[in-house]
Amino acid sequence: MDIQTNIKEILTELPSGVRLVAVSKFHPNECIEAAYQAGQRIFGESKVQELTEKYQTLPKDIEWHFIGHLQTNKVKYIAPFISMIHAVDSFKLLEEINKQASKVNRIIPCLLEIHIAQEESKYGFTFESCREMLQEGAWKNLKNISINGVMGMATNTEDSDEIRKEFKLLHDFFTELKQTYFPNEAQFCEISMGMSHDYPLAIEAGSTLVRVGSKIFGDRIY
Numbered sequence: 001m002d003i004q005t006n007i008k009e010i011l012t013e014l015p016s017g018v019r020l021v022a023v024s025k026f027h028p029n030e031c032i033e034a035a036y037q038a039g040q041r042i043f044g045e046s047k048v049q050e051l052t053e054k055y056q057t058l059p060k061d062i063e064w065h066f067i068g069h070l071q072t073n074k075v076k077y078i079a080p081f082i083s084m085i086h087a088v089d090s091f092k093l094l095e096e097i098n099k100q101a102s103k104v105n106r107i108i109p110c111l112l113e114i115h116i117a118q119e120e121s122k123y124g125f126t127f128e129s130c131r132e133m134l135q136e137g138a139w140k141n142l143k144n145i146s147i148n149g150v151m152g153m154a155t156n157t158e159d160s161d162e163i164r165k166e167f168k169l170l171h172d173f174f175t176e177l178k179q180t181y182f183p184n185e186a187q188f189c190e191i192s193m194g195m196s197h198d199y200p201l202a203i204e205a206g207s208t209l210v211r212v213g214s215k216i217f218g219d220r221i222y
Helices: 003-013 029-037 048-057 072-078 091-103 127-136 160-181 199-204
Strands: 019-023 042-045 063-066 084-088 108-113 145-151 190-192 209-212
Touching: 003 019, 003 029, 029 048, 042 048, 048 063, 048 072, 072 091, 084 091, 084 145, 091 108, 091 145, 127 160, 145 160, 160 190, 160 199, 190 209, 199 209
Parallel strands: 019 042, 019 209, 042 063, 063 084, 084 108, 108 145, 145 190
Antiparallel strands: none
């Protein structure tokens, strides 16, 4: 599998305004280095220990995005360097990110994870619980986080109509939140949706960040 060819092919498919998060979790440093040589700078990881080890040993101009379920007790390990946290699924987690970011004098960009899939096993706010959290307004006191948009994962299915429907729901919800809570916030502009099997549908639906792993690096070695 030629990682550099794969990256270049995907990048030619991305319209302007859509960025590629190369999902490098469970792949060794040499795979990331190959993608880096092809010009890729944004990488997505979902295990804190693996991410911190890679951060220490790989080039410092890499923009690391945390894309997995993040436990509050692990935030402190990535707060000094993380570029964006995609899967914020509770106010409690936002508070912890804010607390750890303030200790290292940073503002950490975050995306609110919204549950749009049929599978119960996926994490995320419901539309209603996200509205409630934003309405209550306590997030406005968190000065060391920046809410930059939303993230979601579609149902793992071959049914492209179902996937399209879920991506449209997320895009419509993003628009609602933008108009209601972030009308003057330029940074609230990101919709992270789409993975290796469905990112073309996500782009159609207005994604700004696609998270692509196996189409770049091949199947993961667990």
